[in-house]
Amino acid sequence: MNLKDMIRTVPNWPIEGVMFRDITTLLMDPAASKVAYNEFYNRYKDMEIDKVAAIDARGFIFGSVLAFQLDVGLIPIRKKGKLPYETISAAYTLEYGENIIEMHEDAIEKGDKVLIVDDLIATGGTITAATQLVEQLGGEIVECAFVVELPDLKGRERIKGYNVFALTEFEGE
Numbered sequence: 001m002n003l004k005d006m007i008r009t010v011p012n013w014p015i016e017g018v019m020f021r022d023i024t025t026l027l028m029d030p031a032a033s034k035v036a037y038n039e040f041y042n043r044y045k046d047m048e049i050d051k052v053a054a055i056d057a058r059g060f061i062f063g064s065v066l067a068f069q070l071d072v073g074l075i076p077i078r079k080k081g082k083l084p085y086e087t088i089s090a091a092y093t094l095e096y097g098e099n100i101i102e103m104h105e106d107a108i109e110k111g112d113k114v115l116i117v118d119d120l121i122a123t124g125g126t127i128t129a130a131t132q133l134v135e136q137l138g139g140e141i142v143e144c145a146f147v148v149e150l151p152d153l154k155g156r157e158r159i160k161g162y163n164v165f166a167l168t169e170f171e172g173e
Contacts, residue, residue: 001031001032001035002168003026003032003035003036003039003147003167003168004168004169004170006025006026006029006032007021007022007023007025007026007147007148007168007170008021008022008024008025009021009022009170010022019170021120021148021150021170023058023119023120023147023148026147027061036062036147036167037062037065037066037069039167040062040065040066040117040145040167041066041069041070043145043165044066044070044115044142044143044145045069045070047113047115047142047143048113048142049070049072049113049114049115049142050072050073050112050113050114051067051072051073051074051075051107051108051112051113051114051115051139052064052066052067052070052072052073052074052075052114052115052116052117053074053075053077053103053107053114053115053116053117053130053133053134053139054067054074054075054076054077054116054117054118055077055101055116055117055118055126055127055130056076056077056078056079056082056101058118058119058120059077059117059118059119060076061119062117062118062119062145062147063117063118066115066117075103075104075107075108075114076103077101077102077103077116077130077133078101078102078103079099079100079101079102080099080100080101080102081102082102083102083103083104085104085105085106086104086105086106087102087103087104087105088102088103088105088133088136088137089101089102089133090102090129090130090132090133090136091129092125092126092128092129093123093125099126100129101126101129101130101133102133103133103134103137105137107137108134108137108138108139109137109138110137110138110139111138111139111140112138112139112140113139113140113142114134114139114140114141114142115141115142115143115145116130116131116134116141116143116144116145117145117146118130118144118145118146119146119147119148120146120147120148120149120150121144121146121148121149121150121155121156121164121166122150122153122155123153123154123155123158124153124154124155124156124157124158124159125155125158127144127155127158127159128158128159130144131144131159131162141162141163142163143162143163143164143165144159144162144163144164144165145164145165145166146164146165146166146167147166147167147168148166148167148168148169148170149164149166149168149169149170150169150170150171151169151171152171152172
């Protein structure tokens with residue numbers, strides 16, 4: 001099964017000129033979802049990982065399944081103001097705006113090996129902020145994993161020095 005074929009493209013959303021890659025169509029298909037979950041699991045099952053950090057909101061879907069499969073803790077990285085305890089934060093820009101993400105200050109112990117998961121890497125703003133949060137608490141980033149990569153937006157270049165993995169990509173489309 002080609003996962004790329006299971007992802008809907010929504011033109012001009014959320015703003016004019018953006019081709020939004022909508023993974024909800026993949027999620028609605030149990031066979032496609034299972035392929036995605038299993039591809040992630042098979043990649044990481046033999047790696048030393050202490051925690052999975054999942055980025056708000058669609059990263060939670062893949063991150064929580066993977067954390068369960070790997071039998072490790074899940075760290076939610078949320079938009080500002082959504083976590084109830086003491087947090088650290090990082091600001092970032094994305095292709096159509098700015099935002100701040102936060103993580104609980106006690107989410108990571110120094111030396112924890114952390115896998116960061118999100119649905120998509122575009123310009124790399126969100127993942128750059130997430131790597132800053134993990135490292136600020138002393139975590140070691142094993143890899144940054146995504147369902148979709150948009151290579152034309154050069155997000156991978158922005159996080160040079162980190163291992164990056166994506167299940168599929170959309171180039172210049």
